[in-house]
Amino acid sequence: MINLKHLRTLTALRDTGSVSEAAERLFLTQSALSHQLKELEERLELSLFIRKSKPLRFTLAGKRLLDLADDVLPLMRGAERDLMRLAGGESGRLHAAIECHSCFQWLMPALDLFRDNWPDVELDLSASFNFAPLPALTRGDLDLVITSDPEELPGISFIPLFKYELLVAVAKHHPLASEQYLTPSLFSSETLITYPVDRQRLDIFTQFLDPANIEPAEIRTSELTQMMLQWVASGRGICALPNWALTEYLEKEFVLGKRLGQQGVWGTLYAALRTEQLELPYIEDFLRTAQDTCFNTLSGIRAVS
Amino acid sequence: MINLKHLRTLTALRDTGSVSEAAERLFLTQSALSHQLKELEERLELSLFIRKSKPLRFTLAGKRLLDLADDVLPLMRGAERDLMRLAGGESGRLHAAIECHSCFQWLMPALDLFRDNWPDVELDLSASFNFAPLPALTRGDLDLVITSDPEELPGISFIPLFKYELLVAVAKHHPLASEQYLTPSLFSSETLITYPVDRQRLDIFTQFLDPANIEPAEIRTSELTQMMLQWVASGRGICALPNWALTEYLEKEFVLGKRLGQQGVWGTLYAALRTEQLELPYIEDFLRTAQDTCFNTLSGIRAVS
DNA sequence: TCTTGGTGTTGAATTATATTCATAAATACC
DNA sequence: GGTATTTATGAATATAATTCAACACCAAGA
Missing domain, CATH: 3.40.190.10 (Periplasmic binding protein-like II)
Structure with missing residues (x-):
């Protein structure tokens, strides 16, 4: 009936305030999202948000689903992380550097x-801008460069x-x-x-x-x-x-x-x-x-x- | 990644103790479930349960997913109910009768x-076995007969x-x-x-x-x-x-x-x-x-x- | 050791579902 | 009122889920 895809859509709608931008964030076309929402609203026989008005406003039903999303999505994320750790090991190294000051x-x-x-992952952030970080990344001295x-x-x-x-x-x-x-x-x-x-x-x-x-x-x-x-x-x-x-x-x-x-x-x-x-x-x-x-x-x- | 379908599958596996019976309960063929589980386990790079041994036993990863399911599925169910109430009204009548004593x-x-x-739904359970309940159901005196x-x-x-x-x-x-x-x-x-x-x-x-x-x-x-x-x-x-x-x-x-x-x-x-x-x-x-x-x-x- | 029935697996075919594309409609903004 | 932006829609397409049919596995019994 309602699935996680719908919950993610709703949160993207809230975050962005419009269908087209929500679509962009979900890596879908606006058309896909429009179809998805139409189908969901028709099946539930409920409207979830009011399109006219920027940013869009949620109905009671929409808010109820957002509450659900706020409960459920973090639980899913947490479990996925636990499984990742189980599958791929807990430890490693992440030495990061930034090029962009802000x-x-x-x-x-x-x-x-x-x-x-x-x-158990060894974290380090280097903020020195006096060296070129990308060669260091290639060499393996760094693991991540922003x-x-x-x-x-x-x-x-x-x-x-x-x-x-x-x-x-x-x-x-x-x-x-x-x-x-x-x-x-x-x-x-x-x-x-x-x-x-x-x-x-x-x-x-x-x-x-x-x-x-x-x-x-x-x-x-x-x-x-x-x-x-x-x-x-x-x-x-x-x-x-x-x-x-x-x-x-x-x-x-x-x-x-x-x-x-x-x-x-x-x-x-x-x-x-x-x-x-x-x-x-x-x-x-x-x-x-x-x-x-x-x-x-x-x-x-x-x-x- | 992991979705509700997977969570429902896992709980059905736990409830029934075998892939084929879980499939039956989910109204799927056993083949469908086998494909689904294979795909999930391959993607997670984790085995979720041990097939040999009856009833089947869950691995750590399987147990983690079951915990997730126990958290998430009731939340989903609760929200669906709330939406149903929003869409279809809260009140009504459910007069029930049973034919089967047990x-x-x-x-x-x-x-x-x-x-x-x-x-707000008016509930009634009639346990008198001296009358034929189905005509009463047709007439509208009852709403449900088991x-x-x-x-x-x-x-x-x-x-x-x-x-x-x-x-x-x-x-x-x-x-x-x-x-x-x-x-x-x-x-x-x-x-x-x-x-x-x-x-x-x-x-x-x-x-x-x-x-x-x-x-x-x-x-x-x-x-x-x-x-x-x-x-x-x-x-x-x-x-x-x-x-x-x-x-x-x-x-x-x-x-x-x-x-x-x-x-x-x-x-x-x-x-x-x-x-x-x-x-x-x-x-x-x-x-x-x-x-x-x-x-x-x-x-x-x-x-x- | 050879059946046999119960279970789970597999690949190909089918069906259902989701997504895009192209376009139209609606709405907001000057 | 025109123009730009946003949303909706129908048909085509792509992706995903499910079934079918055949096969592999395994344990219990002959």
Whole structure:
């Protein structure tokens, strides 16, 4: 009658607020979800949510099913994890590194969850940005690298985690504050603040300024997101950050977030791993945990279509 | 990955102790279940139970899944009931009658459960055996009759609940105690104890003695199962009862249970209802509750194939 | 040791179910 | 009112579940 697929659909609907985005997150077409919901509602002789109104609203029946999902899905997940441990062993090593400074925000909670579930896996997170992590991954010194630029490397797989939009943080009283979206040429008179890394690894250059052959008036760097935003807020520059890294500052109206071009510039965050390790139970579980954590803690991100 | 179908399969395996009987209870072929289990075990890279050995034994992984099933399936059931109530209304009437004296054993617990879940449905159980309940069902004076002889009646549906074997209770020191199974002719020198109803409604006659044209030496009647077995135990007669009505006495070795003929005589218990009421939510739920209760509380019964 | 009946397995064929594709309808947004 | 976005629908397709029919296994009895 009701099955787990339905419960996952309902939670995806709640998380995303629309049928089409829920479909994206479930890796289905919107049509598939529409059929599925129609069939379910007809069979139950109940409507589960009200489509008109954004975000969608759930009926009593829909809420009852969501409660069920909140009870049942974690139980299923827990059992699956236990079986994975039974089948594949409990121990191993997960030495991780991040290329993306803002990733601490979700990686920390994800690793905390992971540690609880896999106490016998040796965890390490390296946050030094002075070396190239991908060769270390190939060598076997690292087991996981979080990065937003995948490259063709033998033996390395890039698993997409989610898509995010690159937004430009701008002070509330900055001249650019009134623009709907930013064009490259607007940057030529601005001070751009970036992380202190190679500019080939900064999407603002590779995807936006370099194609238009525009150079900012000045470039300053900082290691710390919070510091960058302090500078932005005081009108001493602007900086490009993933939307999810910016949300808490946007909500506080500490800065404004501006779109890059009319369509926006989008990036994808990947987990890079050695291909031979992909099927290890704790690796599989980490990837799912990471993705779940991201979708739960970050707003504005989307599943990779 | 793991879904509810798998959980139901596992519990059916536990309840029945064999793949083929579990399949029967799930209304599947044994082949289907074999495929399903093979696929699941291969995907999990775990064996879930040990086939050789009867009844089958579960591995650690199998037990973990059974625990999951015991948590999850009741939650699902509860939610489905809530949705049924939301969709179809909470109130109604269920006036029941039984033709089969021994049915109190499972009907009472089933009705107790039902009352908890449908407090606004007016429940009544009539146990008077002096009137024909099926006409009353047609008239609308009753809503449910539990019976083991279905008949073609317009507007009435007979929903099979389970199959049971008719066994003959015999005192431990009775001459028949040494027989492997009983033939009709053995009855001609025996005192047979039956319920005080029309002999056309007694399977021991219609399915066993009458076809062989044999008459017991004497017939005595009693309303009460316990009384009948008292007489049997003291060697003053024998009586035919459904296996599940006999189990507690067999376990205490109060009497012995003998098969009727080499294949045994089997009956089916039905719930008779007005067809137009079949889709009422509380009726549907009652039927499922009844069947679950039977399978849980009665031993030796089988699903209707 | 050779049957035999009960059980579980297997591969191919079939059936049922889920998903997509292409398009239309509905709705929200200027 | 037009345009973009979201949802719905019917037919085609793909995937998954189930059955069928044949076979393997095993224990009990001849």
